[in-house]
Amino acid sequence: MVYQTLFLFILGTAIGSFLNVLILRYKPGENVFGKHLGGRSKCPHCGKVLKWYELIPILSFVIQLGRCRKCKKSISIQYPVVEILSGVIMATVPLMTGLTLYSFVWVAVLLLLLAASVIDIRSYVIPDMLTLSVAFLGVIATALIALGKAGSTSLIPGTFLGSYAYVFSFTQNPWIGHIAAAVVGASFFSVIILLSKGKAMGWGDAKLAGAIGLFLGWPDTIMVLMIAFILGAVIGSVLLATKKKKLKDALPFGPYIAVGTAIIFYWGLDIMTLYFRFLNLGV
Numbered sequence: 001m002v003y004q005t006l007f008l009f010i011l012g013t014a015i016g017s018f019l020n021v022l023i024l025r026y027k028p029g030e031n032v033f034g035k036h037l038g039g040r041s042k043c044p045h046c047g048k049v050l051k052w053y054e055l056i057p058i059l060s061f062v063i064q065l066g067r068c069r070k071c072k073k074s075i076s077i078q079y080p081v082v083e084i085l086s087g088v089i090m091a092t093v094p095l096m097t098g099l100t101l102y103s104f105v106w107v108a109v110l111l112l113l114l115a116a117s118v119i120d121i122r123s124y125v126i127p128d129m130l131t132l133s134v135a136f137l138g139v140i141a142t143a144l145i146a147l148g149k150a151g152s153t154s155l156i157p158g159t160f161l162g163s164y165a166y167v168f169s170f171t172q173n174p175w176i177g178h179i180a181a182a183v184v185g186a187s188f189f190s191v192i193i194l195l196s197k198g199k200a201m202g203w204g205d206a207k208l209a210g211a212i213g214l215f216l217g218w219p220d221t222i223m224v225l226m227i228a229f230i231l232g233a234v235i236g237s238v239l240l241a242t243k244k245k246k247l248k249d250a251l252p253f254g255p256y257i258a259v260g261t262a263i264i265f266y267w268g269l270d271i272m273t274l275y276f277r278f279l280n281l282g283v
């Protein structure tokens, strides 16, 4: 188990290093999976073509103390952060779901959300191809859940909220639950966009919420969106208070949806248990 986890972590960091290339070479309006992904990696400052030993995930950054070996300019912290997160995703998802086809769908979705988040932070855009990929994996996930291949023991198939999902649920049919969550997620954001005339959110957020709905289903998607809004409000206030952002500045929302999804996947049941224990204490 330890060796499997270590192997998956290293494999994950290598995928993370590819995600960095995908993120950095993306230009809004272009296909994120386009042919610009080919070609050698270079230092963004001096253009030095990087050797294999300068491209080892995490290690190269640490050994070079975060600087280019030629021009000594600093390398973005984004490189090791994305590599470490990808490694952690790859290593820990199978610990939660077992090493199944379903776990690979989850790894792929979390990696796509990671790439979408960093691109959203850098350029306030969520590439459609990433959202479409999540939606496509959403259909596959729903099919696996419907076929009983998702390893869920809850009354509500595919949920990460355990039996608490039953309290919020209206159907045990995975297809109905996932399509309903997609429609509600996308519509909810669309209403906010129309009411705020596009100032609060962008259509990229609405499309991503729809894709996550298709992937996670009802009621998990609602929990993800609640967590995303709470995180967005808290972190947005901190950024305003510390004057890092102004009220009229655009704030990327994709990362909150991504983090909300990860929180429900890893700790959804724990949060529900704590919440209902808290309610019991109250009455």
Ligand SMILES: [Zn+2]
Pocket (backbone or CB within 6 Å): 043, 044, 045, 046, 047, 048, 068, 069, 070, 071, 072, 073
């Ligand atoms: Zn350089």
